[in-house]
Amino acid sequence: MNILVCIKRIPDIAGQVTLDGAETGIDESGLGHTMSSHEECAVELAIQTAAATGGKVTVLTLGPAEAVEQLRAAAAVGANDGILIETADPDAFGPEDIAQVIADVVRDRAEQGQEFDLVLLGNDAADTGDFQVPIRLAYELEYPVLTSIQTLSPTDGSAASGGIEARGIGPAGAELFSVDLPAVIAVQEGGVDPRYPSITGRMKAKKAPIAEYDAPDPGAGNPRMRLELPPEKTSAVTILGEGPDAAPALVDVLEEIGVLR
């Protein structure tokens, strides 16, 4: 089964951000970069599935030249090759545009003889949080699409046959799906534990082939006007005390809540 995983280079933020000068993005100085944890899980699922079916994993990103770092991070844990669609201004692309760009690559590769049976993405990108690219991509390609999927496996064990069993979280419990390939699946973190790279994995990743293309101009664009920061959250915490002396006060609270056996 040949799998395409689409990832995005995002700043690795902690709890607070500051805005850049133009207030249309955040100040990334001093920040490292990574991919969303949904995408880490997607990469992990792709690698497990490819291993089970004797297939390959290609990882793709639309981003600046530095985004090669994220492609190599995926290669370090087992992706076979990468595709960089380079743009100096990823923020200019709206979800419609991104879906279009990815769909073009999939069709392009299909013409060259490389068919992707399965396209995986994260449920959303941790920076923009649009929740749309996987679905828009599926419509472009006319593939079925599932979202919020935590685990998946080929319907027929190790054969790269036509189906995927997927499990996601629904409001009333786990929802199970059976879908024919080719398909688009958006992954929700939590179903698998993404592996860390080994040293040899990192070293091999440096040699992983990466195809580079220039991104087209975005079409629909991004409706963002500007960013704002949330107001400082005022704290309403009641400090019960300091150190072991505060223990009785805490036990009072627990008794009040009614959780003590």
Add this chain to the structure above:
Amino acid sequence: MASVPAQASVVVVGAGIVGNSLVHHLAELGWTDIVQVDKGPLPNPGGSTGHASNFIFPVDHSREITDLTLDSMRQYKELGVFTESGGFEVARTEERMQELRRRMASARAWGIESELVSPAEVAQKVPFLDPDVIVGAFWTPTVGVVDSVRAGTMMRESAQAKGALTVSPNTEVTDIEVEDGQIVRVHTSKGAIETNRVLVACGVWSPRIAAMAGAAIPLTPAVHQMISVGPVPQLAETSGEITFPIVRDMDTFCYERQHGSDMEIGSYAHRAILHEPDEIPSIEAAKLSPTEMPFTDEDFDPQLEQALELMPEVLSNPEVEIRYAINGLLSLTPDGPAILGESPQVKGLWSAAAVWVKEGPGVGRAVAEWMTTGLPEIDVQAADIARFHSHQRTRAHVRARTSEAFNKTYGIVHPGEQWASDRNIRRSPMWQREKDLGAVFFEAGGWERPQWFESNAPLLDEFGDAVMERTAEWDARWWSPIINAEHLAMRERAGLVDLSSFVIFDVFGPAALDAVQHIALAQMDVSVGRVVYTPILDEGGGFRSDLTIMRLAHDRFRVVTGAAHGMVDVKWFSDRLPETGAQIADLTSSWTTIGLWGPRSRDILGALTTADVSHEGFRFGTARTIEVGSLEVLASRISYVGDLGWELYVPMESGLKLWDALMEVGGQHGLVPVGLGVYSTTGRIEKGYRAFGAELDSERTVVEVGMSRPKVKSQDFIGRAAHLRHREEDPQTVLCSLTVDDHTSSSGEKRYMLGGEPIVSADGQPLVDGHGRRAYVTSAGSAPSLGKHVLVAFLPPAEAVLGNRLQVVYMEEFYPVTVAAVDSTPLFDPDNECIRR
């Protein structure tokens, strides 16, 4: 918890290992009302201590660093946070093996158990290390790891338990108020604190805090990469934090240490990555902590390959994952040592910055003692913040030198090695002449100084074997036999030395005599025109400096001292002036000094002046202004090279004219330009002249270095009581000069020691003096007039006997030496006839 105390005896900024050690020791010394603040939370506020690799290798070439490290290890052990693991420094090349032999020399000199071992012996203790990759190793069994955060917490809590300390975490210093050059108040995010003392111990943020007070702490935050991989099956089999010895892969500038079932790999090999203190992320914005910055893969990749080469079994295991990787921040200084002491720019602003975990507790104690009595038990003068010349405080200089310094962390650094970056900051008026004469410039205090002159190469033929050529590459690095040839030419004819780098300052005013009388050991109430060479002592009777003072007038004294230590001397004098009546003026950049010495020097000077420069007309140890051509020159008849001659002082702008005049006349008398190789080493070493920072420091007394005068002046001076006591006691150690009897190594090559080597008995045993110190070479150099190589060393009194046969250990080989002087009696011209002719 909402606000800070309104008043404090001292505000310590920083709760890393240094700050915590400081508050602990201050409390031990009786301080109360100490306030410690940190902008981060406790116990780990997010500075370098929080992510440090936490291992300690005690052997260092520097005695001061080793002393601080051993003291720190003792303190860590007392706190119960030290785990011994042993450590290997491995060599992949023969060049590195030579450096490891030097390491052994230092281990012997400081008395730290170590040995050189074979690759197979390394593999016995570290089975997953591939012995074929290395050629040997330096093993120290007492290497260990510490829990520096826990240690700091315990030290801080002990001060709190005494009621001496209030701690306020999450408290950011926002401003420091200074009035009349003195600290008066600290402003924080939780209120203001009245205090006269601020102690900056906040590592990479220190320059920022000091700048609030208008002072400079010239360090820069620099990256040092580290990753952690695991779980490693071979490590998981053991229990506890660390069982396997730590490995320092010196040639690749990396280390590997065990952390439970993980292996931490650190690197000093990458390009220097410097950051600005103001750009360090805040605690809220930092993913891990402000000093654990995002990892840059490409900088570490070569080291990954090398680590893989050294430990293939462990690191090529695909189950072993890279779980943690950071660009960690640490502090680097432009010249290497830490930055300690009271700032010369603002009274009350103390610094304890750029200190490694392995010296933290020791530095805390030393600075606390310094703040309390002015007498730290461990001499930390090499790290005195007052040492910096103005250019060393600039951002550009700090960045240039720290970039160069970074890779030297595990590098092989020759004792004579010169900096390559940011040169030519200070040039004497004679610089062009010197350049034309083929001067090989070395730098001190920013000054470009000729070490020797290539134009003197013909002298090599003239003097032949007497120049004591060196064939071994290491011995001859940063050296030339021309130095010895210049020395011989000077002793035979005359030499001209550019001494523009002297630090010169005047103490003047109605109370000037009182001021210098109180500071200097020697009698200063001398007639106008006398030149006095004097030790400067501290209250404990140890050396703080040695320098010359000229009485130019009833109320004006001119102090002349060297570039290396001169700025510290300026602060020492400034701090000890009387309340009123005396001032200091730094005249370093006003005067240039040219030294003229040798048998023909009188002829040369005499040809240029009508003044009486005869022996009777111009006595030794006097100074007066004479006319030399159209210049008024302050001539001072003294000599650090131990020969007839003068130091000639002219205003900077006229230095070139004086030089040219002397060279022109001197040509007929065989005058040669002479470099610092002669002035700093060969001249003095055959005359037994001591050098501050080599033989002279605060640990040894005037008596022990053989510089006692017949009488002690009746006037009070700093250190008088201690000095009198020392004169009554038997010395615990004796400064001796030794000559090398046979330089021949086992391979038949002649080897020449450079300093730092251990002196042992004829049967190879260490020699320990009454201070518990082993004998080691404080200065080494050629004594061309004697045809000998001379080593200066402190020996136990029983060994300080003329003719005593001992050995020096150089590159792990033993060479016979003989004690040639047991006091300051010169080896050359012992009766000083040359000087006093």
Add this chain to the structure above:
Amino acid sequence: MTLVFVETDETGAVQLTSAEAVTFARIHAATLTSLLPDGGAATSREVSGTPSGSPEGVVVGPLSDAAVDELGRLGVSVIHHLQHPDLEEYSAAAWAQAIVDIAPESGTLLASGTPRGMELMAHVAVRTGERMAANVIAVDEEGLLRQVYGGTAFERLRLDGDLQVLTVAGHACSPEETAPTTPQIYDYELEVTEEDLRTRATRTEAEAADDTSGLTQARAVVGAGRGVGSENGFVEVLELVDHLDGALGVSRVVTGLGWRPHAEQVGQTGSRISPDVYIACGISGAIQHMAGIEGAKTLIAINTDEEATMVQRADYAIIGDLHEVVGAVNEEIRNRRG
């Protein structure tokens, strides 16, 4: 017209998040309409007689009386009830098409920002050729404000289209009852295509008993973070878990360091929990972890750092070393039990 997709639970009651979305729609109806081209004057399928500004609801699947009542109290004027045998199991494409079939050409279509709501609105947006804004928290004349960067920043934007499609972030507002109405209920004849059923769920499993069910079901959870110090630092917290008959949850750092298994992880890459009480010991409160405990009713923090996010967001806190404090708490509990 503002149309809200309403989710109900297995008992037929309206989901809390949908009640929030309905309130949001009602409060902001006028503003939302003003953001449309020409202020929303284009014809919409407003039913005459309904109070202007009152939102309409759409429910797929069973519609209980209780739900109708509640929606009425929340001010919903009309409920579009979509039923079809092929819509009984969830299929995003089929459900979305059904919604599109009854949606107006101009107006605002909202759902809550649940996985269900996000997915449906995205499908609806594509099928109507419109943009979509996810996790909106506020509206004003300037436009919409939505969460980005995990909620650490907000994005200001306008959806320029006849139909505004958006999801409302959880807790953007609280459900608010108003002058109750009796909603009119419309049923429809629907057609569902085979193609749209390609991704129909084969079945739903009630929360399967797995490694994490103890954690997600527990009424009391004790959380442990980097502050425990080592693999062996869990003694006190485990005793407290026992006293509370609860479960142990850990932060990502703890599992990353290999101290506890992944099944105990709470947060974005672990379980989301909503216990009656969550006692966070030595956890600083990174956003990933906070997301996992949003549902906790009472939050208690034990930390040495008073400024830590977890302490600031908590209801109660004790400042101190967790080993000492939890140890003392355990002892107090034992003493009181006698």
